[in-house]
Amino acid sequence: MAVPILKQEDVLIAQVQAILSDDDLNQLKDDLSNRIGRARSRGVIIDVTALDVLDSFATRTIRGIAYTAKLRGANTVVVGIQPDVAFGMVQLGLSLEGVETALDLEEGLAFLRNAANSRGPRVR
Amino acid sequence: MSAEIRVPIEHERDIVTARQRGRELAAANGFSSTDQTLVALAISEIARNIVSYAKRGEVMLLALEETGRRGIVVIARDEGPGIADPELAMKDGYSTAKSLGVGLPGAKRVMDEFKLETQLGKGTTVTMKKWVR
Amino acid sequence: MTVSDRQRSLQSSMHDMGLTEEAIERRKRIVGLEPADLGRIAAVKDVVARGAEEFMATFFEFLSKLDEARPLVTSHGLLDRARQLKKAHLAAMVQGEYGTRYVEQRLELAQLYARAGLEMLVFLGAFHHLLRAIGSAIMKQFERSPMEGFENFMSLQKVAFFDIGIIVDVLVMERERTIRQQEEAIRELSTPVLQVRDRMLLLPIIGVIDTHRARLITESLLRAIRANRAKVVVMDVTGVATIDSKVANHLLQTVTAARLMGALVIVTGLSSEVAQSLVALGIELSKINTVGDLQGGLEEAERVLGYRLLRNGDALPPPTMTEN
Numbered sequence: 001m002a003v004p005i006l007k008q009e010d011v012l013i014a015q016v017q018a019i020l021s022d023d024d025l026n027q028l029k030d031d032l033s034n035r036i037g038r039a040r041s042r043g044v045i046i047d048v049t050a051l052d053v054l055d056s057f058a059t060r061t062i063r064g065i066a067y068t069a070k071l072r073g074a075n076t077v078v079v080g081i082q083p084d085v086a087f088g089m090v091q092l093g094l095s096l097e098g099v100e101t102a103l104d105l106e107e108g109l110a111f112l113r114n115a116a117n118s119r120g121p122r123v124r
Numbered sequence: 125m126s127a128e129i130r131v132p133i134e135h136e137r138d139i140v141t142a143r144q145r146g147r148e149l150a151a152a153n154g155f156s157s158t159d160q161t162l163v164a165l166a167i168s169e170i171a172r173n174i175v176s177y178a179k180r181g182e183v184m185l186l187a188l189e190e191t192g193r194r195g196i197v198v199i200a201r202d203e204g205p206g207i208a209d210p211e212l213a214m215k216d217g218y219s220t221a222k223s224l225g226v227g228l229p230g231a232k233r234v235m236d237e238f239k240l241e242t243q244l245g246k247g248t249t250v251t252m253k254k255w256v257r
Numbered sequence: 258m259t260v261s262d263r264q265r266s267l268q269s270s271m272h273d274m275g276l277t278e279e280a281i282e283r284r285k286r287i288v289g290l291e292p293a294d295l296g297r298i299a300a301v302k303d304v305v306a307r308g309a310e311e312f313m314a315t316f317f318e319f320l321s322k323l324d325e326a327r328p329l330v331t332s333h334g335l336l337d338r339a340r341q342l343k344k345a346h347l348a349a350m351v352q353g354e355y356g357t358r359y360v361e362q363r364l365e366l367a368q369l370y371a372r373a374g375l376e377m378l379v380f381l382g383a384f385h386h387l388l389r390a391i392g393s394a395i396m397k398q399f400e401r402s403p404m405e406g407f408e409n410f411m412s413l414q415k416v417a418f419f420d421i422g423i424i425v426d427v428l429v430m431e432r433e434r435t436i437r438q439q440e441e442a443i444r445e446l447s448t449p450v451l452q453v454r455d456r457m458l459l460l461p462i463i464g465v466i467d468t469h470r471a472r473l474i475t476e477s478l479l480r481a482i483r484a485n486r487a488k489v490v491v492m493d494v495t496g497v498a499t500i501d502s503k504v505a506n507h508l509l510q511t512v513t514a515a516r517l518m519g520a521l522v523i524v525t526g527l528s529s530e531v532a533q534s535l536v537a538l539g540i541e542l543s544k545i546n547t548v549g550d551l552q553g554g555l556e557e558a559e560r561v562l563g564y565r566l567l568r569n570g571d572a573l574p575p576p577t578m579t580e581n
Contacts, residue, residue, distance in 0.1 A: 019144075022136040022172075053143060053161060055168040056227060079519065083479035084161040086517040090475075090510040092165055092230035095517070102519035103486055158476055192273045 003028040005035060011043040011112055012036065012074075013105070018050045025061045032065055036072045043112035044069045047105055049080030059094045066099040075115050076100065079108035129185040131171075133202075139171040142183040146198060153187050153194055154256045163196065163254055166231040170200040170250050173227050178204020178247065188253065195236070195255035203247035210242050267361050270368065274426060281360055288419045294412035295353045301395050301409045302351040308394045309347045316343060316387040320379070329373035339373075342366040350416055363420050367427035377428050381421070388417055448474045450481035456488040457558050458520075463496035471507035475514055482520045489558040490515055493551045495526030502538045512545055521561060522546065525554030 006013045066076035077100045102108040131142040146167040150160040174181040181202025188195040207213045214229050232238035237253040320326040329335055349359055392410050399406025451459045512522040524547045548554040
């Protein structure tokens with residue numbers, strides 16, 4: 001199932017569905033990369049609230065997305081990692097190092113707003 | 125005792141099916157939601173190993189009952205190239221293709237029992253068990 | 258519970274207690290129950306059957322006089338079922354068949370006693386009275402050949418001891434199970450997660466940390482983060498007995514898991530000895546935010562959340578400019 005991407009002001013929000021295959025993830029990576037450029041987004045939120053497992057491949061791909069987005073000028077925040085999912089990830093030795101995380105969508109948006117403010121007003 | 129569940133692994137989307145079946149079986153056998161997640165995670169890792177290295181194989185799931193305890197066993201079998209250095213493959217951070225190098229050792233960490241049998245040119249079988257705590 | 262449910266649960270209890278056919282045979286050998294006994298038991302079958310009502314009355318009358326047995330004799334559901342099973346027991350005791358089915362019946366009655374919280378001592382007392390009553394009836398029947406009567410009674414007593422063995426094992430097992438559950442409950446209680454302020458949690462860790470406990474701590478912290486929408490967690494390890502590399506790794510995992518959920522963890526209470534030994538062990542703690550003591554940690558957490566602490570009477574600092 002493809003991951004829908006919504007746009008809210010200068011933030012792209014990827015709403016990951018309950019069933020996420022490797023193909024869906026790779027597709028998301030390409031879609032996001034394209035849309036950051038087109039929409040000149042300053043932030044990306046990957047909402048994984050619906051996901052019940054984040055394995056090594058998903059973790060690695062999400063890190064890849066975050067690094068790519070950074071190179072294109074957007075901060076990435078992963079939001080909504082569930083308690084069981086977080087527990088499983090650390091048991092497996094996965095940490096999403098270098099990627100910002102937030103409790104939920106609201107927190108993610110607040111984080112990106114703060115990051116934008118501390119960077120100073122944008123030149124329009 | 126319930127019948128075994130077999131999930132053929134050929135495409136990467138089969139990984140999702142295998143881990144869903146595993147979670148369902150774990151739930152039906154009284155595993156906590158955290159442990160269901162760990163089972164699904166371990167299946168995800170070993171099923172991906174099949175897709176990455178052996179192209180095709182299968183994951184077999186079975187409920188277990190032994191004196192006074194319940195659990196499940198996951199057997200992942202393929203007839204792929206086998207693993208040249210199983211000891212090295214079980215080391216954290218080791219990977220030849222597209223995993224993070226946590227696949228096998230990670231799966232071992234989240235399960236209670238783990239056995240890797242491999243023969244060059246013949247294939248690999250991973251047998252893992254987890255008990256309800 | 259339906260009949261088949263009860264049957265299934267009995268079978269699983271038999272399984273849990275390892276009561277296989279071999280184990281049952283072994284129990285018979287231990288009490289000395291042999292084929293030769295069966296004939297002698299058959300000889301008292303009628304006496305026991307005739308007096309069954311009376312023997313049962315003796316058993317429950319003894320119990321009804323004891324405070325300790327009150328939960329059993331005051332619950333009609335339990336008492337009726339116990340009477341039913343006891344009657345079946347007296348009939349089965351002299352049938353000569355002491356296999357799986359017989360043991361299952363003993364198990365069911367034993368579990369009922371356990372549910373009623375019957376003490377072993379009380380059960381043994383009642384059982385003794387029951388046997389005494391049976392013994393007197395047998396001796397009366399064999400008045401003219403007391404030796405034969407005694408032999409017959411002794412054979413029946415082997416069955417009685419076989420029964421006692423099973424009942425005692427069930428009562429002991431139930432007690433152990435209760436203790437295990439209490440231990441588990443204490444362990445859960447020993448890792449409280451406290452909400453100190455809005456979106457701020459305090460996790461004081463006290464005692465010994467092993468893999469199991471580390472797991473419980475992490476699980477309850479993660480759930481608390483979700484439930485309280487926590488943004489900052491102060492984890493105080495002042496009370497942790499020893500922090501070696503294994504414990505440090507557990508703590509590191511807890512911190513990482515919390516971060517995955519978007520919460521910042523501040524670790525407080527690492528003594529200088531612990532800090533030095535961790536450095537000596539080569540453990541990477543640079544990823545952890547540490548503050549010396551709990552108070553400092555709480556202040557730091559408040560700062561992160563944007564709180565400012567003011568003493569009464571202090572002048573309010575000028576508000577910071579916010580962008581609109």
